[in-house]
Amino acid sequence: MLDLQAVSKHFGGVRAVDGVDLTVARGQILGLIGPNGSGKSTIVNLICGLFPLTSGRIVYNGADIADLPPHARVTMGIARTFQNIRLFGQLTVWQNLWVAQNSSEQRKQNFLKRWLGGSRSAREEIDRTLEFFDLAHKRDELAGNLAFGEQRRLEFARALSAKPALLLLDEPAAGMNAEEIDQLDGRIRRMRQDGITVLLIEHHVELVMSVADRIAVLNFGQKIAEGTPAAVQANPVVREAYLGTAAAA
Amino acid sequence: MDFYFGLIQIIGVHTLLGLSAYCVLLTGQVSLAQAGFFAIGAYVAGMLTVIAQWPLVPALGVSALVAGATACAVGFPALRVKGLMLVVATVAFGEAVRLFFFNFTYQVQAGNIRLGPHGGEGFRQIRYFPENGWTTLDVMLFIWAVVALVMAGLWWLNRSRAGAVLRAVGEDELAAQSTGINITAVKISAMTVGGVIAGIGGGIFAHYTTHIEHVQFGVVLATFAIAYPILGGLSNVFGTLLAVIFIQGFLIEGLRFMGDWRNLLFGGLIVLAMNVRPRGLLDAGAMLALKRLFFSRKERSDA
Numbered sequence: 001m002l003d004l005q006a007v008s009k010h011f012g013g014v015r016a017v018d019g020v021d022l023t024v025a026r027g028q029i030l031g032l033i034g035p036n037g038s039g040k041s042t043i044v045n046l047i048c049g050l051f052p053l054t055s056g057r058i059v060y061n062g063a064d065i066a067d068l069p070p071h072a073r074v075t076m077g078i079a080r081t082f083q084n085i086r087l088f089g090q091l092t093v094w095q096n097l098w099v100a101q102n103s104s105e106q107r108k109q110n111f112l113k114r115w116l117g118g119s120r121s122a123r124e125e126i127d128r129t130l131e132f133f134d135l136a137h138k139r140d141e142l143a144g145n146l147a148f149g150e151q152r153r154l155e156f157a158r159a160l161s162a163k164p165a166l167l168l169l170d171e172p173a174a175g176m177n178a179e180e181i182d183q184l185d186g187r188i189r190r191m192r193q194d195g196i197t198v199l200l201i202e203h204h205v206e207l208v209m210s211v212a213d214r215i216a217v218l219n220f221g222q223k224i225a226e227g228t229p230a231a232v233q234a235n236p237v238v239r240e241a242y243l244g245t246a247a248a249a
Numbered sequence: 250m251d252f253y254f255g256l257i258q259i260i261g262v263h264t265l266l267g268l269s270a271y272c273v274l275l276t277g278q279v280s281l282a283q284a285g286f287f288a289i290g291a292y293v294a295g296m297l298t299v300i301a302q303w304p305l306v307p308a309l310g311v312s313a314l315v316a317g318a319t320a321c322a323v324g325f326p327a328l329r330v331k332g333l334m335l336v337v338a339t340v341a342f343g344e345a346v347r348l349f350f351f352n353f354t355y356q357v358q359a360g361n362i363r364l365g366p367h368g369g370e371g372f373r374q375i376r377y378f379p380e381n382g383w384t385t386l387d388v389m390l391f392i393w394a395v396v397a398l399v400m401a402g403l404w405w406l407n408r409s410r411a412g413a414v415l416r417a418v419g420e421d422e423l424a425a426q427s428t429g430i431n432i433t434a435v436k437i438s439a440m441t442v443g444g445v446i447a448g449i450g451g452g453i454f455a456h457y458t459t460h461i462e463h464v465q466f467g468v469v470l471a472t473f474a475i476a477y478p479i480l481g482g483l484s485n486v487f488g489t490l491l492a493v494i495f496i497q498g499f500l501i502e503g504l505r506f507m508g509d510w511r512n513l514l515f516g517g518l519i520v521l522a523m524n525v526r527p528r529g530l531l532d533a534g535a536m537l538a539l540k541r542l543f544f545s546r547k548e549r550s551d552a
């Protein structure tokens with residue numbers, strides 16, 4: 001579904017991402033782990049088109065999308081969350097999902113309906129999503145006034161508003177407690193059931209190991225391993241670079 | 250009495266000007282081009298009623314279209330730059346428009362006088378209202394009918410998905426892009442709507458003052474345009490109206506006795522207001538408090 005081919009991104013002298021090949025297969029949950037600063041978020045930003053590649057290709061459903069603007073990629077079915085939450089704090093919870101209804105299907109609606117009123121089905125979709133994320137009772141609150149865990153959920157919900165085929169989650173569990181992580185685990189599994197492909201970036205090793213079908217490991221902008229969770233966990237290179245340091249810390 | 254009518258007319262026209270800047274400001278862009286669109290509206294509408302002998306309403310329609318089209322065209326290059334650079338670019342545009350009208354002469358002979366814009370001397374004798382027997386009261390009612398219409402339209406837009414999208418872009422462009430919003434299209438649309446409103450405002454202005462000239466459309470007017478929504482806050486169109494009443498009614502007219510010191514006080518008060526209420530007089534918090542007041546009353550009467 002998504003193919004990164006020898007993708008590099010350099011910021012001045014910093015090789016944030018350095019010749020990474022990565023394949024996300026349709027219907028899978030691919031975990032992407034690696035120490036802080038290893039280039040995980042940069043990969044998400046490149047897939048979303050927030051800045052140009054230094055070199056390489058990004059192929060989505062057979063087409064090179066490297067030159068498309070970010071909003072066009074969302075319309076093609078790629079949605080994301082941010083590691084450091086970026087909600088529209090001055091909009092209500094409900095409005096945060098409303099503005100994000102930008103799938104190709106939603107764009108086909110009658111112009112006036114889409115921009116002024118909003119169809120009944122569009123409204124019902126928002127209500128359902130809020131229900132799924134246990135945010136229905138907060139629908140009219142300003143997003144900026146939500147508690148941290150709720151904001152994380154709303155980010156996830158907003159990403160789903162555009163009906164993505166590929167969902168990029170950048171450290172969705174950061175700052176969450178055990179119970180919240182458990183719920184998140186369930187919701188990510190639900191994505192797979194619904195046929196959504198997921199690229200899950202996570203620091204929380206247990207969560208990734210539990211939900212991911214495959215795991216890729218980054219270190220200093222390079223992919224150092226890839227395989228099933230068990231294989232990655234057993235890989236000595238990975239243990240040294242990442243799991244080892246985590247265990248030592 | 251005429252003094253108050255005059256003041257109420259000024260407030261109406263400046264509300265339109267402020268609302269045109271409000272549209273653009275919703276997307277987070279500080280534009281000082283609004284006085285330019287206002288000037289275009291004024292000259293176009295004036296020329297249509299005076300030279301082409303059109304009735305007022307279609308003339309205002311055309312001035313809205315011309316100003317809107319200009320805003321759209323200016324939006325493409327201007328909105329590629331942000332923040333201070335956008336301020337500079339839009340000031341440059343506003344000044345270019347002003348200088349254009351400073352040099353623009355297009356007059357026709359009508360009996361023993363010549364009518365139409367005459368360069369630096371301006372455009373005199375825009376006498377549609379007196380010629381058609383409109384009283385000052387008629388003019389005032391007409392202006393406020395237009396203001397009410399525009400405010401209702403924007404109020405409705407605010408509650409629509411389009412309004413939420415404008416605010417989303419204003420709050421965080423990067424997040425907006427990442428949720429699939431085409432921010433360039435949104436910003437240019439806002440600029441265009443702002444241009445349309447400024448064009449209508451300018452067209453009305455030309456007719457009630459009957460005499461326009463380039464100096465009226467300079468940076469000072471552009472600054473007023475943007476000061477209204479900044480002071481009034483973006484949560485609501487009424488904030489802009491309140492700010493216009495405050496600035497035009499109180500600061501400019503009410504404090505006329507202070508002479509030139511007024512300008513100093515004016516600047517000081519704006520700085521003070523923005524420090525005390527950085528999101529404007531009527532911000533989201535104030536609106537929420539007002540709503541609570543209203544709803545808690547209702548609950549009590551229910552109980």
Ligand SMILES: Nc1ncnc2c1ncn2[C@@H]1O[C@H](COP(=O)(O)OP(=O)(O)O)[C@@H](O)[C@H]1O
Pocket residue numbers: 011014015016034035036037038039040041042043
């Ligand atoms: N916009 C940017 N400008 C400059 N350097 C950046 C930028 N984004 C990321 N970096 C650098 O790229 C490297 C990888 O960062 P990042 O992708 O955020 O890592 P991770 O998400 O794995 O923690 C870091 O050294 C970071 O400082």
Ligand SMILES: [Mg+2]
Pocket residue numbers: 040041042083
């Ligand atoms: Mg990161």
